[in-house]
Amino acid sequence: GAVVSQHxxxxxxxxxxxxxxECRSLDFQATTMFWYRQFPxxxxxxxxxxxxxxxxxxxQGVEKDKFLINHASLTLSTLTVTSAHPEDSxxxxxxxxxxxxxxxxxxxxxxxxxxxxxx
Amino acid sequence: xxxxxxxxxxxxxxxxxxxxxxxxxxxxxxxxFWYQQxxxxxxxxxxxxxxxxxxxxxxxxxxxxxxxxxxxxxxKELQMKDSAxxxxxxxxxGYQKVTFGxxxxxxxxx
Numbered sequence: 001g002a003v004v005s006q007h008x009x010x011x012x013x014x015x016x017x018x019x020x021x022e023c024r025s026l027d028f029q030a031t032t033m034f035w036y037r038q039f040p041x042x043x044x045x046x047x048x049x050x051x052x053x054x055x056x057x058x059x060q061g062v063e064k065d066k067f068l069i070n071h072a073s074l075t076l077s078t079l080t081v082t083s084a085h086p087e088d089s090x091x092x093x094x095x096x097x098x099x100x101x102x103x104x105x106x107x108x109x110x111x112x113x114x115x116x117x118x119x
Numbered sequence: 120x121x122x123x124x125x126x127x128x129x130x131x132x133x134x135x136x137x138x139x140x141x142x143x144x145x146x147x148x149x150x151x152f153w154y155q156q157x158x159x160x161x162x163x164x165x166x167x168x169x170x171x172x173x174x175x176x177x178x179x180x181x182x183x184x185x186x187x188x189x190x191x192x193x194x195k196e197l198q199m200k201d202s203a204x205x206x207x208x209x210x211x212x213g214y215q216k217v218t219f220g221x222x223x224x225x226x227x228x229x
Binding site: 034042043044045046049091093107108109110111112113115 | 152154159160161162163164167206208216217218219220221222
């Protein structure tokens, strides 16, 4: 089956620094990748939709200047949390939909997630 | 806007059958996912329903009624490893946005 990886799996950083999270589709080309955030005991919240070669579409309330998304190729999307603060500590999960599938209409394959802790 | 409702917690006995319900209100409905999520892990895909009716996959079945805005996930022959959160997620809109419910935490007891 399709595999999506994320790196790093865990990161601890100081307040004010920037953190980059990579999301890769390992055995398929992903035309669309989604970035989610999950706080403890809460559901997944969509942050943004990332289409290869174009600007990401951010959900209401998500600061695009703080959460920089780059979908540079059909297998890689990156999320950079800039000037991270303790309230940004969360579980960040990406998902990918393969080429040839309708966006969201076929299976979304999830990465394993990245746990970010900002001190 | 969208509204997705599912019970927050359920408990069931090993070997039994459990049904987890999900109701939704949305415009531009395109389909409904069920995902399983163990604590601290990413969700894993269970099912995707587009048309009304029941779809069966081994011990797991998912049902959809679009007219009623209702779905359920049926788990048979429960195993201890089935203890997890089960997320209902609705696909809607022109660019197929996926919105997740809060998830139902299922505890399987001996």
